Amino acid sequence: MTKYKDDKEYLFIIDNIMENEEFKKMDNIKHHNTTRMNHSLKVSYYSYKIAKSLKLDYKDVARGGLLHDFYTDKISDCKKVKDKILLFTTKHPNDAVENASNYFELSEKEINIIRTHMFPIDYKIPKYAESWIVSIVDKILSVGEVSKKFGYKLTYIFNLYLLFLLNVIK
Numbered sequence: 001m002t003k004y005k006d007d008k009e010y011l012f013i014i015d016n017i018m019e020n021e022e023f024k025k026m027d028n029i030k031h032h033n034t035t036r037m038n039h040s041l042k043v044s045y046y047s048y049k050i051a052k053s054l055k056l057d058y059k060d061v062a063r064g065g066l067l068h069d070f071y072t073d074k075i076s077d078c079k080k081v082k083d084k085i086l087l088f089t090t091k092h093p094n095d096a097v098e099n100a101s102n103y104f105e106l107s108e109k110e111i112n113i114i115r116t117h118m119f120p121i122d123y124k125i126p127k128y129a130e131s132w133i134v135s136i137v138d139k140i141l142s143v144g145e146v147s148k149k150f151g152y153k154l155t156y157i158f159n160l161y162l163l164f165l166l167n168v169i170k
Contacts, residue, residue: 004045013062014044020103023070039141040066047130047137049166057109057130064113065134067104071095093118137162 004010017023027037044065052058071092097114100106106114113134116126126132140162 004041007045010045010048010062013048013059014066017063017066017104022099022103026070036069040069042141043068043134043138046141046162046166047134050133050137051130053166054129054133056133057128060107060109060113061130061133063104063106064110064130065137067096067100067106067110068093068114068117068134068138069096070100070114093122093124 011018024037026040027035044062047065048058048062051061069092093115097106097111100114101111109128109130112127113131116122116124116131117135117138118124119126119135126135
């Protein structure tokens with residue numbers, strides 16, 4: 001996933017987020033079978049590429065995708081599995097909006113991207129096409145990351161699907 005490092009326009013869009021000390025801490029937080037930073041970069045970059053090819057607001061997509069999991073880790077404080085699941089699926093998007101708003105100026109679209117990225121697991125329906133893109137890319141990548149626990153076959157399937165989507169949209 002080093003391809004994003006060659007995309008100067010993308011790097012310019014996300015520069016102030018990547019330089020933020022609080023945001024950098026996400027590189028030390030485990031998320032699926034990667035770090036929350038790595039996951040967020042993938043969601044952001046793939047969503048950015050799709051939005052750009054569709055002539056949508058790719059800047060908000062890049063930023064919203066990068067910030068979609070920028071929440072404080074209250075999940076590990078929960079004792080019951082049920083509470084962890086509830087907190088993760090329904091509360092972390094709002095926590096991410098609140099946390100991101102403390103450090104960055106967010107557009108209405110970026111807020112919607114972050115707040116609705118858990119759809120359809122959460123009931124908040126995306127309002128913009130850009131929000132739908134981030135939500136779908138997040139699901140595809142998350143399933144691929146989680147599937148590594150069960151073998152690489154599922155990962156290959158979801159990576160092929162994502163590549164197919166990227167190529168069809170070109």
